[in-house]
Amino acid sequence: MPTKRLPDRSLHRLGLAALVGAASVLCFAPFGLFWLAPLVWFGLFTLLQRTESSREGLLTGLSFGLGFFLCGVSWVYVSLSVFGGMPWWLAGPAAFLFCTVMALFPMLAGGIFKRWQPADFWQQALLFAALLAAGDWLRSWIFTGFPWLAVGYSQAPPSPLAGFAPLLGVYGLSLLVALAGALLLRWRIGLAGIALLSLSGLGLQQVEWTQAQGEPVSVALIQGNIPQEMKFRPEAFIRTLNLYRELIDTNPAQLTLLPETAMPVFIDQLPGDYLDALKALAQRQGGDLIFGTLTGDGSAYYNSAVSLGSSPLQVYSKSHLVPYGEFIPPGFAWFMAYANIPASSFTRGPEKQAPLAVAGQKVAINICYEDVFGNEIIRPLPEAGILANLSNTAWFGHSLAQPQHLQIAQMRALETGRPMLRATNTGMTAIVDARGRISAVLPAFETAVLRGEVRAHTGMTPYGRFGDWPAVGLIALMLLLSLKRKR
Numbered sequence: 001m002p003t004k005r006l007p008d009r010s011l012h013r014l015g016l017a018a019l020v021g022a023a024s025v026l027c028f029a030p031f032g033l034f035w036l037a038p039l040v041w042f043g044l045f046t047l048l049q050r051t052e053s054s055r056e057g058l059l060t061g062l063s064f065g066l067g068f069f070l071c072g073v074s075w076v077y078v079s080l081s082v083f084g085g086m087p088w089w090l091a092g093p094a095a096f097l098f099c100t101v102m103a104l105f106p107m108l109a110g111g112i113f114k115r116w117q118p119a120d121f122w123q124q125a126l127l128f129a130a131l132l133a134a135g136d137w138l139r140s141w142i143f144t145g146f147p148w149l150a151v152g153y154s155q156a157p158p159s160p161l162a163g164f165a166p167l168l169g170v171y172g173l174s175l176l177v178a179l180a181g182a183l184l185l186r187w188r189i190g191l192a193g194i195a196l197l198s199l200s201g202l203g204l205q206q207v208e209w210t211q212a213q214g215e216p217v218s219v220a221l222i223q224g225n226i227p228q229e230m231k232f233r234p235e236a237f238i239r240t241l242n243l244y245r246e247l248i249d250t251n252p253a254q255l256t257l258l259p260e261t262a263m264p265v266f267i268d269q270l271p272g273d274y275l276d277a278l279k280a281l282a283q284r285q286g287g288d289l290i291f292g293t294l295t296g297d298g299s300a301y302y303n304s305a306v307s308l309g310s311s312p313l314q315v316y317s318k319s320h321l322v323p324y325g326e327f328i329p330p331g332f333a334w335f336m337a338y339a340n341i342p343a344s345s346f347t348r349g350p351e352k353q354a355p356l357a358v359a360g361q362k363v364a365i366n367i368c369y370e371d372v373f374g375n376e377i378i379r380p381l382p383e384a385g386i387l388a389n390l391s392n393t394a395w396f397g398h399s400l401a402q403p404q405h406l407q408i409a410q411m412r413a414l415e416t417g418r419p420m421l422r423a424t425n426t427g428m429t430a431i432v433d434a435r436g437r438i439s440a441v442l443p444a445f446e447t448a449v450l451r452g453e454v455r456a457h458t459g460m461t462p463y464g465r466f467g468d469w470p471a472v473g474l475i476a477l478m479l480l481l482s483l484k485r486k487r
Contacts, residue, residue, distance in 0.1 A: 021067025027154035030403035041181030061110025065103025075399035105135035127482035129179035163204030165414035166461035172471035210417030210459035220253035228394035254287035257423035282309030288358035317349025355384035385456025
């Protein structure tokens, strides 16, 4: 009977959508199968085309999103349960609920696509691509933003499409990948389109958007590998201080970076002679040291980066805070009572902060997942010649979070035409050049120091000037063209 076969087909479609969503994680780091991305989104486009109602479109998008996020950001459970101390019976549903909220974006894209699906193939392809890219962009600012695993991140180097990043940013790449996937429904057109995009991307990679300036600066990026469960324990405090001082002493450089909250106390609680010793070590080569610590007073405190050395003391305070991890949203104090997350009520730093003038350079600092927001990273440009990220990814254990975060840093370097230095507690500490290529990286979960040289860059990419707005404008244009009725 038709009424019995239809539910079976629908269930099979939803299961297949979830599998396609799970497979899409392979497009991102650490797997790096960037060429698979158009095929994945071709799979979603095909499934949506075969749905028979907007309700089925919603469910298909939701199933895809659940497969995608449950596999791609499973480390949320690790941070809540293993390191946050939350009981499994609460951390599991909380992580599932979080992934479900993220899955609402592809769900809405699927429902809207089916509700207003045009008859013309080209308009269908434009609508599908615009909706997927719009979902990625909306995720970057709704609920304070969580644009992790935006489609465009799959096209970080060595993908040929990486050449579009300095023009359109990560959401422009999301648009191109989804469009290429939709066009594969007409495989000759799709293959020709992918070839054209790839050749154009390779051509754009030859453009020198920014230029190296001045002499190379020697850098030392310290990876302390302090276990998260020991980081805030009083008995481990002196051992942590001695470890960092020894690593700094044996690895002199003009610019030394330590991870986020490397000193897990307020800066005025650090021994005065210890700070003097660090300052003297930084001054050996006329250089400077930047380390993560806490600043403020009893009523307001900040997740900060502080510089010591030949230049005057300077402070950067984190502006984009992590919900639940760094501030408690109204009405969720009961939820946080089940977790053990030290310093979870930070105050936001100013939105606009000058880059730190250290080691003869202007260095734009960002802390932890602030580098996920490209439109915020460009605020200190063009003054800043180097980007630097201090992170403590020990919160996520042995998971996909670390290689995914490094891939995000590659995209920020590409978009801005600036090298990115990453100093992390447990990984992945790395030097990324101004073209988004990883020059050097330390193995994760090892105590080590990454030494190298970096040159500041001057000039501006189109993305550095205009941010996400060209990509947003292109998404809006494609939406209009896809919904325009033909006479």
